[in-house]
Amino acid sequence: MPDTMPPRNDIAEAIQRIEPELIALRRDIHAHPELAFAEHRTAGIVARELTRLGIAHQSGIGGTGVVGLIEGGRPGPTLAIRADMDALPIEERTGLPFASTVPGLMHACGHDVHTTTLLGVAALLKELAPQLNGRVKLVFQPAEEVLAGAAAMIKDGVMEAPEVDMALGFHNQPDMPLGRFGFVHGACLAASDRFDLVIHGRSGHAAHPDKAIDPIVAAAHFITTAQTVVAREVNPIHPAVVTIGAVHGGTVHNIIPDEVTLRGTVRTLHPTARDIAEAALRRLAAGLEAELRTPSRLAYERLVPPLVNHPEILERGVAAVRAQLGEVVDAMDPSMGSEDFALFAERVPAFQLRIGSGQPGRQDRLHNSAYQPAEAAIGLGAQALTRAALDLLR
Numbered sequence: 085m086p087d088t089m090p091p092r093n094d095i096a097e098a099i100q101r102i103e104p105e106l107i108a109l110r111r112d113i114h115a116h117p118e119l120a121f122a123e124h125r126t127a128g129i130v131a132r133e134l135t136r137l138g139i140a141h142q143s144g145i146g147g148t149g150v151v152g153l154i155e156g157g158r159p160g161p162t163l164a165i166r167a168d169m170d171a172l173p174i175e176e177r178t179g180l181p182f183a184s185t186v187p188g189l190m191h192a193c194g195h196d197v198h199t200t201t202l203l204g205v206a207a208l209l210k211e212l213a214p215q216l217n218g219r220v221k222l223v224f225q226p227a228e229e230v231l232a233g234a235a236a237m238i239k240d241g242v243m244e245a246p247e248v249d250m251a252l253g254f255h256n257q258p259d260m261p262l263g264r265f266g267f268v269h270g271a272c273l274a275a276s277d278r279f280d281l282v283i284h285g286r287s288g289h290a291a292h293p294d295k296a297i298d299p300i301v302a303a304a305h306f307i308t309t310a311q312t313v314v315a316r317e318v319n320p321i322h323p324a325v326v327t328i329g330a331v332h333g334g335t336v337h338n339i340i341p342d343e344v345t346l347r348g349t350v351r352t353l354h355p356t357a358r359d360i361a362e363a364a365l366r367r368l369a370a371g372l373e374a375e376l377r378t379p380s381r382l383a384y385e386r387l388v389p390p391l392v393n394h395p396e397i398l399e400r401g402v403a404a405v406r407a408q409l410g411e412v413v414d415a416m417d418p419s420m421g422s423e424d425f426a427l428f429a430e431r432v433p434a435f436q437l438r439i440g441s442g443q444p445g446r447q448d449r450l451h452n453s454a455y456q457p458a459e460a461a462i463g464l465g466a467q468a469l470t471r472a473a474l475d476l477l478r
């Protein structure tokens with residue numbers, strides 16, 4: 085039944101009117117990227133635009149976060165729509181006229197596009213506010229790339245006063261052509277956990293290993309055995325990844341060092357797999373002492389849970405995008421990447437929409453120094469999210 089709803093021309097016309105301003109804003113933000121929790125200029129632009137639109141807002145939520153509130157014409161639930169604002173420590177190599185002016189920093193994940201898209205949604209929903217049964221909280225979040233901004237905003241009360249009942253998130257998707265949208269049933273992004281393991285040995289001459297205790301061999305043993313967590317312990321129908329991304333130890337050819345440090349990440353889509361992987365890695369680390377005489381210290385940190393789409397919000401959100409833009413939405417496979425919108429989705433029913441941002445003839449990737457998202461993704465994304473908000477608060 086929702087699929088037969090017609091597109092709303094008022095949304096399409098309004099976005100056409102403001103799209104040039106949105107693209108100019110995006111280029112300004114793109115030229116001035118800021119790292120996690122340092123999004124001062126970006127947050128200033130957001131606050132300025134919300135003021136210009138007459139939308140009540142608060143700055144300094146979760147550090148550099150900004151929260152706007154659009155009251156609907158009639159009472160109803162509160163829908164949060166979240167955009168992330170931070171850039172990455174990457175030297176930009178696009179050669180664009182509006183490329184980063186900050187050496188070593190770049191909006192290579194398209195969060196400049198996200199911030200601008202949500203400002204577009206803000207403009208559209210402000211005009212259409214009398215039609216909303218409920219209210220929309222516009223959540224401009226810092227520090228997604230370090231998976232810390234959502235937690236900081238939640239700690240500062242973003243989910244309260246008024247209490248959030250449901251949430252929409254979104255991300256640009258360069259491997260999906262402009263004009264297409266995507267969704268994943270259930271868990272769409274993985275839980276992200278990380279660990280630091282320090283393995284203690286006893287230093288000595290490399291020619292006399294019997295007089296030393298070798299933490300390098302113990303590290304090699306741990307690295308190999310850690311792969312059995314995925315291969316032999318986690319249920320094979322539950323995806324899991326254990327990657328050791330850093331190995332530090334030793335100085336030269338002929339010295340056995342005192343210690344080796346390993347750093348790794350664990351990604352899982354299911355809570356049971358997450359528990360099993362953590363328990364197994366703890367057991368393997370603890371076992372090094374009995375096996376190889378190398379006591380170890382494991383610091384294991386759970387960062388974010390899997391991002392799980394709520395079936396009803398997903399279904400209504402996808403129906404809204406189809407109603408507005410046509411048969412442009414496809415089901416996708418989950419990814420073992422992570423995103424801290426998961427913390428919102430852990431608290432309230434939520435849905436993350438993927439917005440195609442691929443340009444013809446380019447093979448762009450996120451976090452790449454030459455990434456160029458299609459700017460028309462801003463207008464299309466704003467239309468899709470605005471329609472979803474209107475339909476969720478009907």
Ligand SMILES: [Zn+2]
Nearest residue numbers: 193229450451
């Ligand atoms: Zn990213």
Ligand SMILES: [Zn+2]
Nearest residue numbers: 193194195255
């Ligand atoms: Zn991102």
